[in-house]
Amino acid sequence: MVATVTLTIDGKLVTVEQGINLIEAARTLGIEIPHYCYHPGLPVVGQCRMCQVEVEKSPKLSVACSTPASPGMVVHTNSPQVVKARKAVLEFYLLNHPLDCPICDKGGECPLQDYTVTYGPGESRYREEKVKRVKALPIGPTVIFDAERCILCTRCVRFVQDIVKSGELGVFHRGDKAEIGLFPGKELDNLYSLNVVDLCPVGALTSRDYRFRARPWDLFRQVESLCPGCSFGCNIILDVRHWDEGEQIVRIRPRVNMEVNTYWMCDIGRFTFHPLYEKERLDGPWIRKDRACVPTSWEEAIALLASSLGRLIADHGPGSVGAVVSARLTNEELYLLQKFFRRLPTEHLDHRVREVQGEGRDFQEDHLLLRADRTPNTKGARDMGVLPGSGGLDTMGMIEAARSGRLKALFVFGEDLATELPQALNVQEALSKLDLLVVQAMSLTEMASLAHFILPALAFAEQDGTYTNWKGRLQRLNKAVDPPGKILSIGELLEKVAAHLGPSFPFLSLEEIWQEIAGSCPGYEGITWEAIPPQGIQLPVEMATMEARHQTPAAS
């Protein structure tokens, strides 16, 4: 049992967990106590003095962020004394603030702007010249700094010093000369740098990637989803903007999930929406004619693919067919693909590509959120059965079988074997011997130049589905935007190909797919699509992953 305390906030009785502060206690009642320096994921410093509240029997106002909720406490968050103090703090903040909201990227989602409108003074009594400081200074590859807008809440400093422990940012000088800065010649270049942009309660730190791409009111849709960047499974929000040409994701922000990423995400994850908008993005199928690959219609692509595949199976048997399916795909896609290929039937099925490469190819793990395994769904691929069955070949086995001529057809979903695997394996030479190479990808890859069929793939943000993270947490991704052109989902594709081949492979809804997964995948029993909550479900943990469970990112 968690110990609780009962107190009164603005006349309402509330029972909260012992030890939480008044800001959090008030939050449980839907009461917002304005604050700047406080952040639940950072050490409490009580500097901004914005969150002052009146606690009965206390001689002075109390700072809510550093005052624990105590039994019987009577708190007023909007008494005349509090309102006056809050207004005073805002007046002090605005003395030297440039008020350049119209050209500030934070405008519209700025707590300084918002609180000033709600609680601040209407006009300035400041007759002095405003202090001039550095503006629009790039301080690293991702962030731009505007010292005039800074209110010295030090959230960014605490983030780099206490959470990332990279320590690039600091407070230099003191008093009204104090300023956030970096050591000369150093940059803010850690892999979590963009969290300071989310943390900054004003427009002092803005994202070089997102800057001037949208106003908050342009972001008409915020979609809760998952980062596809690695197997950590950070929860994210996709900010979608409407343009005349259509909708576009313009920003990814972390979504709080205390069981996974807490409040943060890495910079690599922030940019995972960029491949959606690459120039080389495929928006329809391509087919090899003579030497060159050319765009074609889905009808032609599917008819020709199915007849090639049917011929090969007739001539050489289904055992001449193999498939490599990336663990970047969703559980549902993985499930359908393994089901399709097992029905052919073939047992040459694998998701493992990176295991072949050995160590060191991917980026390093760290103490926060970065996993060396860059595929978000390795555990899911295993759980869905995307592994060689009895007598089946693994990825390397399939490549070698292609080289020796034993394997005639290879399907590759979401991987570029030509670039992912070491040069020494001479993968291209092996693949060039295949009678049928089908590649599904988001854009033209190096391997695609060898393919007989190139099929366009949906991006993570263009469909619903689930990933299972490295600790066995099943989480949902939600469709944020439509794909470009006409891209068939895996389910649609398989249904159409099967229709040409003979035995039907009817298209299933997500609910129907989940009925099958729950019935056939160990650990997923009893789960329904509708029942997966926004924060995900922790699956029963295998012994092998017990160790992983005990590692959680540092939240504070």
Next chain:
Amino acid sequence: MLSETTKAKIETIAERYPAERRRSALIPAMLLVQEEQGYLSPEMVVELADLFHLHPTQVMEVASFYDLLHLKPAGRYRILVCHNLSCSLLGAEDLIAHFERRLGIRAGETTPDNLFTLIRAECLASCGTAPVLQVNGACYENMTGKKVDQLLDHLQNMGGVEYKEGEGWTPAEVPSEKILTKHMDLPGYTGSLEGYRRQGGYQALQKALKDYKPDEVIEIVKRSGLRGRGGAGFPAGVKWGFVPKDSSKPKYLVCNADESEPGTFKDRMLIEKDPHQLIEGIIISAYAVMAQTAYIYIRGEFAYGFKVLERALKEASNAGFLGKNILGSGFDLDIHLHRGAGAYICGEETGLLQSLEGDRGEPRLRPPFPATHGLYGCPTVVNNVETLANVPHIILRGAEWYASIGTGRSKGTRVFSVSGHVRRPGNYELPINISIRELIEVAGGIREGRRLKAVIPGGSSAPCLTDEHLDVRMDFESLAAAGSMGGSGAVIVMDDSTCMVRVAEVVARFYRHESCGQCTQCREGTAWLHKILKRWEEGKGFKDEIDVMLDICDNMKGETICVLSDACAMPVESYIRCFRDEFEEHVRQRGCPFRQ
């Protein structure tokens, strides 16, 4: 590159702190590097960061916080001229103008030959001998234009500075028994261990260790009524009583020798003139709270005092008053000296602890209080120099004797630092409940032909009193009742030649300079007040701004981590309330009526 000698010295310094708290040696190490290199170059910052396993940014954060740490090169002689209140009352601005003319540079600049850098400095704790300046830490007092010329000639021709005892403590007749200052008035008394022992020194320590258990010492000090002499006036014995007895963590005693409240110069005298009295007080107090390590955090500007204490600690150690099993009692204690680097806020006890841990001197949120979570998160008592120096006398002569001096809840004597427009500025040890009138009389009265205008009774943070309050007594309660405070016992006397707008500007400028910058009200409020007051003094004030200033003061009070914000707002508010006419006159005349 750091020299091997410097590195070795840094290692020696680091030994004063727990192994896992090496960072405490950062500021002393930076001072050492500066001695060798003149300033902290980016390369040095990087080297120091490596040495202390910090990011260079963190070292820069610390270095840029302190006035005595320099990230840019300067002249061979750094001349710090005090422009704070007491010096300013006695011609500091003329002195700075004289320097500027003579050196051909403005304050803040360096002469082309790289010999001199002229710096405006805040209070150097020599207010009784104002105006004062320091050259590379050596103090020059009672300065005049002529003496400046002589000094500059000497530095240009001969070179070298002399670190010596303060000049300002000529023994003065006081109408009562002196306790803390009695030895130093004896002819030939040097403050050596031998001299101190000849006067009965260290007998109190023997008595405490032999006759009393630690708890009993706390009880005696509680009964004596001794209250903190640093500013807040908190009962010392009560503070000691808050230290948990059953904690498994080490306990610390920290002597706050960061005397920097403008107008205050008594701790400097107590250190320079009778260091063993302080050391004996520290040992007994450490015994009372069962601390085995004590630190003396001494102001970076007290270069001479540092040397005095260094020598005295060595003497005490050689004589067996420090170290293991002191006087066969089984009690162990080490005292380490720790130099500050120029920041008023480090006189605030949690700012001091942050600084002692090698960080920016930014006061901590309370609770928890230092008694339970102080230095390195361990139980810690922080006491002022004068407070600790009282302890041996209380032990030797008894709580009742001590409590018989003074009044009500204010007991004992106080060493009042009297400066400003009196005939004989200086430190005067008197019963704490002496009246303002008597105190001014002891200090020789107001200057010839002048009338009293205002008195600041407890350092520049204290609201001013006027000639109506001459019969108010200087004990904590009486001053509080009169709307001011006892503070650090610094009495700044101002006669009718004083412009109170100018005083307000000087005071606001000081707090603006010294605000650590954490809390919004303080960081922004001190600067705003100062900017307005400066403009007013230049004749560009607006009448409606009197109320704006009062409002700013009101908004600055009672709502910050420490009381620096209040310490700026309270006096400024008091000047406006007491001398509103004079403020309005500045607007009417579009200038300062006190300037010709």
